[in-house]
Amino acid sequence: MPPRARVSRSRLALPLVADGEPAAPSPGRPKPKKAAPRSRTLSAEALEQLGARRLAELLMAQAQGDAALARTLRLALAGMDGSGRLATEVEKRLRTIGRSRGFIEWDKLRPLARELDGLRETIAGSLAAADPRAAVAQMRLLLGLTGNVFERSDDGSGALGEVFRQAGADLGRLWALLPGRDPLMLAREVLALWDADGYGETDRLLEAAAPALGSEGRAELRRLLETRLAAQPRSRKSDAFEGWQGRFQISFRLRDLADLEGDVGGYIAAVEAGGRAENFACDVAERLIARGRPEEALGWLSRPSDRQESEAIRRTDLRIAALEALGRHEEAQALRWDAFGRWLTPQHLRPYLRGLPDFDDVEAEEQAMAHALAHADRDLALSFLTGWPRLDAANRLVRVHHEEMDGRDYGRLRPAAEALAERYPAAATLLHRALAEDVLRRASSRQYTYAVRDIRSCISLAPLLPTEPGFESHEVFLARLRREHGRKAGFWALLEDGS
Known part of the structure; x- marks a missing residue:
């Protein structure tokens, strides 16, 4: 057998030039492709390389068709001319919004919220740093837009409400920047803002204003509230609704003030003054336990309440905490x-x-x-067993009681099916079937995609199903589904699409 030809390594390697780099390829060989230039990531540092003139041109071009950007640029320029010019520009825009009367369509809500938030940030930031008094005046003006804006819109997303609540908190913080502020006057201002609040815009005002009010301002605010409370008539009916500006609302403000000062006694007095004190037993008990007074907390928790079942777990937890604190x-x-x-x-x-x-x-x-x-609520039991976890017990529950489970309870059944799928595919399949069949029985076309997802989970689990009496095979189940729901064309089209 002829020996193999030996190939020298030097013939396989590219010749090297003097500096050790490979020499250029011969004319007959294709040239190596050049690496594509890396795209620049959009960032402040990258844009800075364009230079001030080029950036200014790009901004001007964009501002021609973007009114919001144009207003932002005018505010930025006004800030360079001093606080007076900036305050004027902010006020001009706020008053323009306040004069508007047309309904704000849904697609204009978020842009308006972004603009108002931008104005709020400008007031609380650059304007406050230059002129705190002007900032207070403009934040007060912004907060005064609440009624106008909400009456002309439907703030389902809560974006506008968040802007105004934040503005209320900013106003309280800005007061602390005022030189020579009068705490007594600020207390009266807080009360006036509370009286004008129709949309919760002052929810965060008191806590933010605490440093500006100081102990003197808080004492004056308490005195004003207690004077107003004393002037309120008491209803002859224990269950009468007192109204937003009645005893309950005043006691609500007194509770907030007591919380701010850590005054449990003041909190309890406010609760009792507002009426229906038993409905606030958990709130009182929570504060008493935190202050090392568990025996009193138990007394409050023993009061009968007409609160709903949702409060029962909280009441139980507080009772446990009080008992443990007492040994x-x-x-x-x-x-x-x-x-x-x-x-x-x-x-x-x-x-x-x-x-x-x-x-x-x-x-x-x-x-x-x-x-x-053995629990009567099978869905609740299933959720507990899979979450504990005791999957063997969850499997037994499903195999025996799956027909009692509510297919609409997808928040419990679907996670349980996913938890059981690996070790107990039969139980997981029964849950997926229950979910899908419930959607089809109700002909809930908007949920057909979820039913399809459950059926596809059944398909993936089908090879793992047992062959035992009384357990439908996947083929038998699907045939029954077609007999009972064959006319639900939307569902079958979705199932067959991509299958």
Whole structure:
């Protein structure tokens, strides 16, 4: 066999030039492609390289068709001419908005919110740094636009409301910049702003204004509120609605003031003065526990309340905290177990188990799982078992009780199906089927995409399904679905699309 020809490495390598770099390729060889120039990332540093003149030209060209940008540029130029010119430009724009009367369409709401927020930032920033008094005046003017703007719009997104609430907080902070401010006058100003508040724009005012008010201003504000409260007539009916400017509203402001000063006694007095004090038992108890007064907290929590079920868990948690603070551990444990039995809440079961002696927790956990399996609310039980997690128990629950589960409860059933899919594909399939069939039974065409997603999950799990009596195979299930819902063309079109 002839020996292999030996190829010298020197024939495979490119010849080197003097500096060690490869020599240029011969004319017969294709030239290597040049690397494409990297695109510049848009950033302040990159734009700076264009130079001031080029940037100015680009901005002017864009401002010709962008009124918002043009106004921003005029404000920036006005700021270079001193606070007087800037204040004039800001006021001019605010008064123009205030004079408007037309309805603000939905697509104009966010641009208006952005503009008002930009004006707010200008007032609270550059104008406040140069002239705090002018900034206070302009922020007050901006806050005064609230009624006009909301009466002409439907702020479903909450964007406008957030701008005005922030403006209220900014106004409170700006007061602290005023030299020689009068705390008593500021207290009266706070009260006037509260009286004019129709949309919650002063929700953050008091906390922000606390440094400017000082102890003297806060005391004056309390005196004004208490004087007004004393002048309010008491209703003969205990359940009468007193109105926004009545006793309840005044007591609400007094509660905020008491919270600001950490005055639990003042908070309780305000609650009792406003009427229906029992409905604020949790708020009072929370503050009493924080101040080391758990016995009093329990007294408040024992008051009957007409609040809805949603308040019951909070009331239970506060009662547990008070009992633990008093060293009544066994009572707190009993309350945790009762709470778990009612709501299947992990936040009650976990500390209950941790509080048990060694080895007792294992038996107690099994009792908890058995209780969950027998719970009347099957969806709640499933959510608890998959979240704990005890997937074996969740599987048993689904296999026995899947027909009792609510297919509309996708917030619980779909995460449970995903959690069970790997180890218990049959249970996961039953949940996906329940979700899809509920959508089809209700003919909810807007939810067909979700039903399709569930059916596709069934398809992926189909090879893993058991062959056992009473369990529909995927083919049988799909055939039944076509018989019962064959006329729902929109659903079938979505399912077949991309299948």
